[in-house]
Amino acid sequence: MIRPFGLSNMPLVWNLQRSSAVLAIEHALTHPQEPLWIALTAPWPWAGTGVATYVLDARGEHEPLAGFVQLMKRAARPEADLLYLAPAFPASPASTAVEEEIWRRLLAHCCKAAAGHGLQRIYASIQDHGPEPACLKEVGFSLYTRETIYRLATVPPASGLAPGFRPQLPQDSWALQRLYTRSTPRLVQSAEGAMTGEVGSPPLSWWEPDRWQGIVWEPAGEVRGAVQVHIGRAGHWLRIWGTNLLAARELRALIDQGLRSIATARSRRARKPLAVYVTVRDYEIGLSGALTGLGFAPYVDRARSVKHTTLAVREPLPATLTALDGRQEVPVRSQPHRP
Secondary structure (H helix, E strand, C coil), X not given: CEEECCHHHHHHHHHHHXXXXXXXXXXXXXXXXXXXXXXXXXXXXXXXXXXXXXXXXXXXXXXXXXXXXXXXXXXXXXXXXXXXXXXXXXXXXXXXXXXHHHHHHHHXXXXXXXXXXXXXXXXXXXXXXXXXXXXXXXXXXXXXXXXXXXXXXXXXXXXXXXXXXXXXXXXXXXXXXXXXXXXXCHHHHHHCCCCCCCCCCCXXXXXCHHHEEEEEECHHXXXXXXXXXXXXXXXXXXXXXXXHHCCHHHHHHXXXXXXXXXXXXXXXXXXXXXXEEEEEECCCCCHHHHHHXXXXXXXXEEEEEEEECCXXXXXXXXXXXXXXXXXXXCCCCCEEECC
């Protein structure tokens, strides 16, 4: 029995949120919020902020199962991220049967609901070990990249832009997309919707796009690389573009400019320094060395998975039926819509 979150589910979500699994690591590290608070501020699935919370409450039936799943739609894209799923798997692999059943039911339900609202892809960031990857695979999720998140405790003092660097402008969109295409494997591009022709593809700043600012490196009038900075409430994030096309010293310069941009933004708000995070995917060669050289340290390993949803489209029967060999053949098969 799975339903959208309602006020009667508050005690259940309150009790389970302490043991929920984090499936959108960026949100948890930069803008942490308790799942119950998120659900209360978004009471109608997919409306407003684009959050949907579904609750499984089968207590008192043959199988006393209880859990919840929470998703957030990406801005201006037919996609959503899994935020939380509860309960998380316990430390002992021998006692995961109940959790596996809860996960399967909730994931299947929320993916079907998302497809019904026109969303084509569901993303999850999970631990790269334990029962989570196998459970997601059972309901149609596919692993498309692994990554290590690096962390820096403090940032250097604020300063101006170095020669060759400038703020990112709207007209840089094409150059940034070109950097993404040239340095990202086709499998990852396909998983991230960059090959579908959608507006805003590839997702250069899919997550809270209004909180990002960018700096491009443009020596001799050509954009060779870029760094995007996300200023968060509990932490900040850097994204480096053109990683596989740059030398080590160029990568270090990009990272340094991003850190100084964060320091400048924080000094205007007069707040205490917060940690900075950078994602290094398994195909981004050289980035980890540049980060460690500037004081970053590995923080956590994650794996990214995606589920491509399908939605059956009803085809009307033709008004005129053609007789062939004395029989009438009517196409009745629904054609699934694929992204």
